[in-house]
Amino acid sequence: MQTQVQKSRAQNRARHRDFLHLILIAAAIAIPVVAALSLYALINGSVDSIQAFGFRFLTGTQWVPNPPNGGPPILGALPAIYGSVVTTIIALLFAVPISLGIALFQSELAPSKLRLPSIFLVELLAAVPSVVYGLWGLLFLVPFMSQYVDPGLLNTLGFIPIFSGQSNGLGMLTAGVILAIMIIPYGAAVMREVITAVPRSQREACIALGGTTWETMRMAVIPYASTGIIAAIVLAMGRAIGETMAVTMVIGNVARITPSLFLPAETIPSVIANEFTEVAGNNIYMAALFELGLILFAVAFVMNFIGRLLIKKLTFTGRMTHV
Amino acid sequence: MIRMSSKNTKRNVGIVALVVVIIAAVAGGYYFSTMSSSTSTTMMPETSTMPSETSMMTSATMTETSMSSVTSSAAGWQPTAAVSLLGAGATFPQPLIQKWTVTYNQIYPSVTISYSGIGSGGGIQQITIKTVDFGASDAPLSNAQLAAAPGLVLFPETLGGVAITYNLAAWGIPSNTTINFTSQVIAGIYMGLITKWNDPALVALNPGLTLPSGHITVVHRSDGSGTTFAFTNFLSVTNPDWASQVGFSTSVTWPVDTAAGAIGVGAKGNPGVSGTVANTNGAIGYVDLIYAIQNNLGVGAVKNAAGNFIVPTIQTILYAAQNATGTPNPQDLRLHIVNASGPQSYPIATYTYILIYKDLSANPSTTLPKAQALAHFLWWAIHDGQQYSEPLDYVPLPANVVAADEQLLLTLNYQGTPLLP
Numbered sequence: 001m002q003t004q005v006q007k008s009r010a011q012n013r014a015r016h017r018d019f020l021h022l023i024l025i026a027a028a029i030a031i032p033v034v035a036a037l038s039l040y041a042l043i044n045g046s047v048d049s050i051q052a053f054g055f056r057f058l059t060g061t062q063w064v065p066n067p068p069n070g071g072p073p074i075l076g077a078l079p080a081i082y083g084s085v086v087t088t089i090i091a092l093l094f095a096v097p098i099s100l101g102i103a104l105f106q107s108e109l110a111p112s113k114l115r116l117p118s119i120f121l122v123e124l125l126a127a128v129p130s131v132v133y134g135l136w137g138l139l140f141l142v143p144f145m146s147q148y149v150d151p152g153l154l155n156t157l158g159f160i161p162i163f164s165g166q167s168n169g170l171g172m173l174t175a176g177v178i179l180a181i182m183i184i185p186y187g188a189a190v191m192r193e194v195i196t197a198v199p200r201s202q203r204e205a206c207i208a209l210g211g212t213t214w215e216t217m218r219m220a221v222i223p224y225a226s227t228g229i230i231a232a233i234v235l236a237m238g239r240a241i242g243e244t245m246a247v248t249m250v251i252g253n254v255a256r257i258t259p260s261l262f263l264p265a266e267t268i269p270s271v272i273a274n275e276f277t278e279v280a281g282n283n284i285y286m287a288a289l290f291e292l293g294l295i296l297f298a299v300a301f302v303m304n305f306i307g308r309l310l311i312k313k314l315t316f317t318g319r320m321t322h323v
Numbered sequence: 324m325i326r327m328s329s330k331n332t333k334r335n336v337g338i339v340a341l342v343v344v345i346i347a348a349v350a351g352g353y354y355f356s357t358m359s360s361s362t363s364t365t366m367m368p369e370t371s372t373m374p375s376e377t378s379m380m381t382s383a384t385m386t387e388t389s390m391s392s393v394t395s396s397a398a399g400w401q402p403t404a405a406v407s408l409l410g411a412g413a414t415f416p417q418p419l420i421q422k423w424t425v426t427y428n429q430i431y432p433s434v435t436i437s438y439s440g441i442g443s444g445g446g447i448q449q450i451t452i453k454t455v456d457f458g459a460s461d462a463p464l465s466n467a468q469l470a471a472a473p474g475l476v477l478f479p480e481t482l483g484g485v486a487i488t489y490n491l492a493a494w495g496i497p498s499n500t501t502i503n504f505t506s507q508v509i510a511g512i513y514m515g516l517i518t519k520w521n522d523p524a525l526v527a528l529n530p531g532l533t534l535p536s537g538h539i540t541v542v543h544r545s546d547g548s549g550t551t552f553a554f555t556n557f558l559s560v561t562n563p564d565w566a567s568q569v570g571f572s573t574s575v576t577w578p579v580d581t582a583a584g585a586i587g588v589g590a591k592g593n594p595g596v597s598g599t600v601a602n603t604n605g606a607i608g609y610v611d612l613i614y615a616i617q618n619n620l621g622v623g624a625v626k627n628a629a630g631n632f633i634v635p636t637i638q639t640i641l642y643a644a645q646n647a648t649g650t651p652n653p654q655d656l657r658l659h660i661v662n663a664s665g666p667q668s669y670p671i672a673t674y675t676y677i678l679i680y681k682d683l684s685a686n687p688s689t690t691l692p693k694a695q696a697l698a699h700f701l702w703w704a705i706h707d708g709q710q711y712s713e714p715l716d717y718v719p720l721p722a723n724v725v726a727a728d729e730q731l732l733l734t735l736n737y738q739g740t741p742l743l744p
Contacts, residue, residue: 068570138595143602168540168603170588253545253589254580264580264588270545274591278444278547278573 042297045290048283049075057291063255065275065285075288077295079255083172083265084241084299087251090176090261091183091240096233098180099187104217106188107195119192126185134249137178142169142250145177150262165260170252173261178246183236190235194228195221230311234304241300244269268296404692407435408700412446412459413549414592415611416481416675419717420459423708427700434696443549443573450475450678453686456697458678461549462573463657476681478656478728479674480704481717484640485553486615487623487671488597491520493604494535498621501634503528505626506561506662506670512541512607513558514565515582520605535605538586542599542608545589547573553673554609557661561670609671612640613716627670628662635669640718643668650723653730672718677701684738691737698735698742705729 049057053075060076067074106118146169157163198221206220222229252264253274266274272289279286410420417440424436441449443460450458451472464477487504508524511517517524521534544551555571569575579587590599593610597618600608612635615622624632633639646665651658662670679701680686683694705728709719720728735742 062576064576066570066572066575068566068568068575070570138598139602142599146603166538166586168538168586168588168606170599170603248545248591249595253591254587255576256581264586266545266589274546274589275574277442277448279448 039297042290042294046287046294049287049291052284053288057288058295061255061257063271065279065288073285073288075285077268077288077292079257080266080268080271080292081295081299082257083251084267084269084296085303086172086261086265087175087179087247087267088237088240088303090173091179092233092237094177094180095183095187095236095240099184099191099232099236100222100229102184102188103191103195104221106192108213108217108221122185122188124185125181126189130182130243130245131249133178133182134246137174137246137250141178142174145169145174149173154262161259162261165258165262167262170250170264171260171262172251172265175247175251175265175267176261178250179240179243182243182246183240186239187232187236190232191225191229194225194232197228198224226311230308233311234307237303237307238300241303242269242296244273248273268292268299402431402433402692402696402699405433405435406690406693406696407437408456408693408697409454410436410438410457410459411441411449411455412438412678413443413461413675414440415461415483415549416459416717418715419481419708419712420704422711422715423700423704426708426711427703431696434700436700442547443552444547446678450680453688456679456683456686456689456693457701459676460678461673461675462552463659463674463676464678472680474680474682474685475678476656476731477676477678478705478731479658479720479724480677480701480728481709481712481720482640482644482660482672482674483717484612484635484643484669485550485557485609485671485673486612486635487607487609487625488600488615488618488620489607489623490600490603490620491535491537491605494520494537496532496535496621498619500532500621502532502534502621502623503626503632504623506558509625510558510562510565512539513543513577513579513587514568515541515579515585515587518582518585537605540603540606541577541579541585541587542590542596542603542606543577543579543587544574544591544596546591548592549573549673549675550593550609550611551575553661553671556659556673557671560659560662616716625670627666627668628664629666629668631666633667633669635671637713637716637718639667639669640672641721643670643672644674644718644724645721651727653727653734656724656727656731658724674724677704679735681734682736682738683742694735694737695742698732701735702729702732702743705732 052072053060057075057077058081059078060074061078062074062076063079064074102118102122106115106122110118146167150167150169150173153163154165154167202220202224203216206216211219247267248270251266251270253266253270254264255266255271256263258265272292275285276289279289417438420438424438428435438459443462446455446458446460447464447468449455451468459480460477464475469475487509489502490498491500491502492498502525505528508517508528511522511524518539519536520539521536526534552571552573555565555569555575558569559566559571569578577587577589579585580589581587588599588603588606590596590608593614596608597610597614597620600606600610600620601618610620612622614620622634624634627633627643642665643660643663646668647658647660647663656676658674660672660674663672679697680689683689683697684691689697705720705725709725712719733741733743
């Protein structure tokens with residue numbers, strides 16, 4: 001009996017190892033292949049535009065696909081890149097503290113009766129389709145921002161360039177707010193998981209030293225979970241920068257670089273979504289949209305990299321001062 | 324214990340497998356039952372033609388459409404095989420085309436037509452690379468676009484007007500108040516030269532109204548659109564400054580977006596523009612007439628070529644079509660009806676077009692039965708189909724355009740053999 005059990009255990013372990021190898025091989029093949037294929041498709045599609053505009057595509061601020069005199073299109077991606085980066089930063093400024101607060105509440109503070117309902121409610125936000133967020137944004141958030149939030153900011157902080165200018169609710173600030181609401185459930189869910197995974201001993205040690213609940217969270221829980229929190233922020237950022245439909249509906253879709261957060265702008269995905277159906281028979285225009293996709297790839301990669309670097313550095317020094 | 328658990332997992336696997344088999348069986352059974360029912364319906368017309376024509380006429384679908392006479396060229400035609408046709412293109416005529424496809428399918432159950440509204444540019448692209456049987460576009464194709472698709476022809480299947488809409492409810496001006504516009508003022512607003520509602524130019528046109536001092540939020544389309552084509556075409560024809568600085572196209576670069584002191588906003592689709600206008604105080608926008616009516620927005624009167632301020636209605640757009648078209652040339656049915664003559668003509672109107680290969684065999688996926696069905700459907704659409712226009716706020720084709728369309732459709736062929744006798 002005993003030997004039989006050992007034998008089957010050994011078999012199980014071998015089977016487990018085989019399975020692990022199989023998965024590893026599959027991942028080793030699939031991930032590079034998918035990455036290479038998508039990169040190839042994007043680069044291949046954008047060759048015409050890269051040849052026609054070169055580096056000017058990245059620095060150009062004009063977007064004239066159909067010039068009135070019938071000349072060649074003048075296309076520059078800088079307004080779209082600027083809009084993507086600014087809206088994503090606004091979204092993260094709102095979403096990261098709120099997500100962290102939600103995660104801490106759900107894992108550390110919430111009474112058990114509130115815990116599950118609150119998790120359910122936050123995750124419900126992730127199940128709402130983005131076009132529904134866009135409709136809600138256009139019908140509720142835009143009038144709300146233009147009547148209450150924007151005039152308030154204009155009257156109190158109007159001397160700062162980012163809060164200047166005429167507002168009608170459609171613009172980068174509204175887009176950033178709606179993006180924040182959309183990425184909060186992703187950030188909160190991952191942060192909650194990593195915070196729940198912090199060992200009890202960490203908390204107990206801090207409490208034993210006389211730490212309050214707040215100090216325990218600040219000094220023991222968050223530093224321990226920082227890697228996971230960074231991952232959550234990066235995940236949320238990836239969703240924000242690629243979000244298309246909701247942003248298209250509230251950002252105003254204007255190719256312009258402006259410091260004011262109230263004014264209409266555009267993002268890389270919104271340009272592609274708006275203009276992709278109308279590029280027939282215009283190869284350079286089509287290639288330019290492909291190149292925008294390539295740039296989105298690169299911008300997401302760079303922001304991801306900078307974000308990891310920045311947050312890692314911040315949390316490291318943070319830990320040094322606390323300990 | 325290990326034995327036990329493995330037995331348990333085996334039992335679980337068994338249950339899951341059973342569930343999968345049941346689902347597959349139910350799905351398969353449903354699929355086959357619908358298959359057999361659809362084949363039985365395709366058999367029906369052939370058997371029912373045998374007894375007499377009167378029995379056909381008494382069926383509910385025929386009485387509905389028998390109001391207008393089926394013309395000789397298409398009468399007596401029956402589909403020989405079950406075919407499904409695919410179309411794609413402009414979103415503006417989509418509700419009408421969908422009404423046609425459903426009604427046509429009720430009369431000829433073996434012909435299934437699906438139409439996807441993916442935008443005019445998408446429709447041109449799809450028919451050029453021959454992935455669909457027919458395309459649709461709000462803007463007439465340029466010579467370059469026609470050269471890219473040899474053998475492609477286009478003809479108007481319906482027309483619509485572009486309404487100037489606004490929202491001044493915050494200043495106590497209700498949506499049923501008509502504000503007068505001229506081409507000069509509209510161009511000034513969309514170029515960012517007129518930025519306030521009480522600009523002297525606007526006040527001079529509307530002596531009876533007290534226009535507010537509020538900012539104008541100028542809403543335009545962010546995606547390419549036949550509506551933009553008609554709107555910018557009107558401004559280009561009537562305003563030399565606009566023609567030289569902006570031009571006309573399905574998507575243009577709007578000067579108002581970058582003009583100092585002006586607010587330009589792009590919105591996606593007719594629903595996006597009408598929604599933005601409805602939610603923004605002091606907004607102005609241009610949409611297909613149906614969207615202005617359905618969203619209860621203010622609709623402006625526009626000064627036409629005869630000097631009268633005309634509000635867009637089905638009647639005034641039909642006047643424009645009748646006055647502007649004359650006798651169309653069936654060889655080239657790209658018709659422009661902006662700034663039409665005639666005292667009652669509304670000046671911003673446009674035809675929308677079906678795109679099709681004259682020799683339908685040019686598209687390898689179009690078989691002879693499909694080509695016959697498509698030619699018959701299009702013939703039906705410009706005759707019997709026109710009665711569905713007005714209930715959906717489209718304008719029926721004037722008789723001279725129907726006659727020109729007929730000339731074109733009669734030249735449709737399959738490897739040289741005419742499709743419509």
